Amino acid sequence: MTGSRQKPTIYDIAKLSGASPSTVSAALNGTWKARRIGEKTAKKIQKIATQQGYSANLQARGLRKARSGLVGMILPVHDNRFFSSMSQSFEAHARDRGLCPVIASTLRDPQEEIRTVETLISYAVDSLFITGATNPDALSEICIAANVPHIYIDLPGKLAPSVVSDNHLGAELLSRKILQTMPKLDDPLRGRAYFIGGDTDDYASARRVEAFRKTVTHESGDISGDQIIACGYAPGQATREVKALCDRLGGLPAGLFVNSLTAFEGALSYFVTLPPQAFDDCVIGCYDYDPFGAFLQFPVHMVRQNSDKLIARAYEYFDAGTTKADLIMVEPDLIPPRTIYKGRFAELG
């Protein structure tokens, strides 16, 4: 009975109900009052449609209406705490608006980003959220040509509105926390704070370096170039650089600002080779948050970017119908370590 017949269409329902396809369409998509279809007719059609398990072919509807009901988001990777919580928020907000979210990752590959944006546009997405793009303006041009509203998250574009985390503020908070908490060591080199990880070509990292530099200079009078090691995001590279730094200093520095979770993961690979007491005179901070990161052998101050607020602001912006290339800032939060401070730091909690 319920064999593998095809999905019913409005034409099937029309035949069964004795009404015309256009009447069926109106009855089923909610426009029947405006189209002056009698209530009895509409109800009858709806009943039959339910019995038949009808659901609209959204490709056909999208084709006709030139809107698909899809919202696209592109991000570098899924398996990253920051981006995956953005996905989560993105999807929740999309559902609230009755839209279907399409999330695609592009592995930070410029070609892949362009291809993906083109694909999503070919599916007629109604709007597009872009995060972690390597070349925002190239993507904007494509979207503008196709008349697709789009917004950048966490990385500003010149040709479209952007919602970004306040990287300067976050890095300033974290830097200040590190500087104020870290021990005063006799060794002038070990006694300083170091910044490791990230790429200064990257917008976010550049702002963070800037804030680190400013805060260190403000608190300690000056800063040396070798205190900033922007060695990229790859864990392996961070492992090497942290090791090299510690070898050079003869131990962990008094303060360490790790930029990004991936760099942090790399640093950890080296840290696990150290004895626990090595961390007794070192204060570590990490830009970006991972709940497990807060539970390590040693305390770690973390900055949590408010991904839900980033997404919410972006949706609000679309809802308002504006398309100016505004820049909206969202403040990140400084999360205290959950690990108890030990040794000489016990009193600092």
Next chain:
Amino acid sequence: MTGSRQKPTIYDIAKLSGASPSTVSAALNGTWKARRIGEKTAKKIQKIATQQGYSANLQARGLRKARSGLVGMILPVHDNRFFSSMSQSFEAHARDRGLCPVIASTLRDPQEEIRTVETLISYAVDSLFITGATNPDALSEICIAANVPHIYIDLPGKLAPSVVSDNHLGAELLSRKILQTMPKLDDPLRGRAYFIGGDTDDYASARRVEAFRKTVTHESGDISGDQIIACGYAPGQATREVKALCDRLGGLPAGLFVNSLTAFEGALSYFVTLPPQAFDDCVIGCYDYDPFGAFLQFPVHMVRQNSDKLIARAYEYFDAGTTKADLIMVEPDLIPPRTIYKGRFAELG
């Protein structure tokens, strides 16, 4: 010049090139040789299309061909290491096949799952990957009625093929590791291994409990009901239960099998209140893997489910064109701790 005009269609290209829309279509979708379009004509059309920035309207194509080029995947949540790495694999494999991945999360809500499957079917997804469904068979019925091939990942369905992680094997490996590594304590209660977290209604957890029970019985002769505390996946619940257990035992047990990362996160909230030496006579294992989890204050054995292999097997199954309700098993890996064992376990590495 490049104002906000609409995207060009094959009709626009047809006018510009002097050819008919059908010829343009053939020239642009690669079927021109089979349709006996002259090479010169095809090349000319392609050139014009490129100049005009043409790209096909995939909704129209999908409508006509009754295939959309979309593959859907539904999962409980994005912001979870296991599921987000599945997303990553799912997407990579989809791209390899020239398909567009649509990933939707359903928050383990049965109603939401059904709605989502229906939505994806309305967008005419060519196939569907389902993971973490609460009621697989209900979803299968919908897919079967709509003639959509689908496959379950990590949770078997009766009406469709499934690729599942070998939970029994993984839990057996982890249980055995814990039992063989844990200290022999005088206290008979503390000296045993405990299982905490998860829900026995859940397929995966049930298999894991079964393996834990079997292994403990095999190694120590018997097992008591209070050694298994399936208190769900919520972190808060795990925090309370672990605390209650430790209060009852007067300390951490010799062995603890934590089922799922979320339960582990909950347990950690309690662990951080303990002094470091509390872990000296306790061996901890966690089913599921998180790189940071491997770097904690104390060693943790973790089971990593091979998400990429799960997805790869599922695609292979579709590629083969089979649709029998087979059950394919994928072996998980036991990951040793990266933290160095301290105190009396130093020699166990």
Next chain:
DNA sequence: ACATTCAGCACAATCGATATTGCATAACGC
């Protein structure tokens, strides 16, 4: 009683692609 309004619905065009069929002209065989 006749013009006007309006409710209730059907008809047909349309969105942008694909796929089948058919119609020219050219090439070929004998």
Next chain:
DNA sequence: GCGTTATGCAATATCGATTGTGCTGAATGT
């Protein structure tokens, strides 16, 4: 030189919805 096959392309129907327009009969007005 005439039928036959090939070649190159245009015409047209179609996918499943939406939407502007047109037609009918009943209600209303005067």
